[in-house]
Amino acid sequence: MVRICKIEIQNFRSIRSLSWRPSSGLNCLIGPGDSGKTTILDAIDLCLGARRNVAFGDTDFFGLDITQPIRITITVGALPDPLKDLDTYGHFLQAFNRETGLVEEEPRQGIETVLTLRLTVDSELEPAWSLVSERARALGLERNIAWKDRLSLAPARLGTYSSSNLSWTRGSVLNRLSEERPNLGAELAHAAREARVSFGNQAGIQLAETLQIVTQKANELGVPVGAQAQALLDAHSVSIADGAIALHDESGVPLRSLGTGSSRLLVAGLQRAAAQRASIALVDEVEYGLEPHRLVRLLDSLGAKENPPPLQAFLTTHSPVAVRELSGDQIFVVRKRLDGAHLVQLVGIADDVQSTIRLDPEAFLARSVIVCEGASEVGLIRGLDQCWTLANGRSMLAAGTAYVNVGGGEPDRCFVRGIALRKLGYRVLVLVDADKPPTPATVQEYEALGGEFITWRQGRALEDELFLSLPDTAVDLLLQRAVDLLDEELVSAHLQTQSNGQVTLAGIRLQRQQGIAYPPEIRQILAVTSRYRKNGWFKSVTKFEALARDIVGPHLHVSDAGFIGLIERLYRWAHAA
DSSP states (O other): OOEEEEEEEEEETTEEEEEEOOOSSEEEEEOSTTSSHHHHHHHHHHHHSOOSOOOOOGGGBGGGOTTSOEEEEEEEESOOGGGGOHHHHGGGOEEEETTTTEEESSOOTTSEEEEEEEEEEOTTOOEEEEEOOHHHHHTTOOOOOOHHHHHHHOOEEOOTTGGGGGBOOTTOGGGGTOSOOOOOOGGGGSOHHHHHHHHHHHHHHHTHHHHHHHHHHHHHHTOOOOSSOEEEEOTTOOSSSGGGEEEEOTTSOBGGGSOHHHHHHHHHHHHHHTTTTOOEEEESSTTTTOOHHHHHHHHHHTTTTOSSOSSEEEEEOOOHHHHHHSOGGGEEEEEEOTTSOEEEEEOOOOHHHHHHHHHOGGGGGSSEEEEESSHHHHHHHHHHHHHHHHHHSOOTTTTTEEEEEOOSSOTHHHHHHHHHHHHTTOEEEEEEOSSSOOOHHHHHHHHHTTOEEEEOSTTOOHHHHHHHHSOHHHHHHHHHHHHHHSOHHHHHHHHHHHTTTSOOHHHHHHHHHTTOOOOHHHHHHHHHHHTSGGGOSSOSHHHHHHHIIIIIHHHGGGSOHHHHHHHHHHHHHHTOO
16 A cells, blocks of 8 residues: 655745655644645645646746746655566665655665655746656656556545546546446447446346445445435436446435535545545545534544554644544644744644643634643633623634643643743743742743743742732622532531631621622632532633633733733733734
């Protein structure tokens, strides 16, 4: 089964230069919009696809600079025997060293034998495909891959129009399922209705094995084709050719009438079945047209959970569902560096990365990430963001900012998570309590990578900041919210326990009825009590989100100046991307 070992792109669309060694299995590309993900898939398709003519325009050149030719160079390994034929390709066979990522001119024992194919487009806009080899060039030899061999390299593209793979057109996945081919006879000259029936019956006999595979895969994937798929003359066809024969369900309805998601799902299953003959698949926006459960099924069909992988797949996605279903060694972040070159970086399977993939996959699809110590901070940000959006229409989410919840524990966890995300090129802000100091060396490593952080003031947790910084009316609301969420007796019991019987809920209410402001010591007892271990009054994303939206946000402008400064800094950072 052919595998792409290395991809090099120069001056193609948004990519000035890129060099990438993909994995031999599933490669899911993520990154900000316009980062070049689809361009990479198009480059693979154009270089390896079985097509004789491709139209290029000036807009296909990086920066519209037609003086710098487009070069797409792809090195392929796991070659079938015809592509290793010495008489045909002997001077062009090379070796690929997976440890160094280098292509060596001479094949040798213990190193994978490869071919390198290059697509070049200059200012005349005429594409030229050729095999790359310094040995052959020194001998004055030039050649392209033979057409029949290109068919074995050509990737299957599951795009918006994947239904084209549901008829026996040239390059269709159906032609790769078996050696069977339809035998066009005189029946095709009959009237359309009569021909559909008569020719369909004959095609069904000739394509029995293929139809059996189609039916089996459709049933496995939950795509409705009935008891047996049929090969009937396509009613939409306007020419008498291979493409006139298409898949239909048992009622004679063309399968290309299926929805986009169902078409993609079925074609992916067929591509899996045809992997021995066509082992590279390209899927742009893999989630398009699919509900989450069917998206998971599509990923499974492409071998996301299998080792060794059944085929090599290149995907792009903006779906957290897709990210969550994959492993870190299947996800690659595409970024444009400051020097204009593109970088494709493996996310990896370190614990701090893999846990984020499972719990907060949205973070990998954002430009900026706020790493929060726990659910309280996440809820605070979400609630404040709703206030900001209502006030000035500027949402953090719209600015491309997401958050990660490390689930509490030692503050070092936030910085370690921040380090992992910074290494992948994300803007990162760590938001932590100041009641437990982090390890200085960990903080220094994080800052050296360009990370930023906000801590509450010395010795304070988030609840301390709220009860010590908000005005009296807001503290009244916080206390009443605790009573509403728990129970008056339970809140009172918490206060008495925490204060050794010195403070009661009734006593606080009496003082407030008399117009007495909250003294600092009472505020401090309320803060400590509200966050006490598992008995915390507000410790969940939902509770703190409502608290921030209904109480903190509306009273922020009359709060303590130090607290206002911290929140304003958070707001500025989130909107600075």
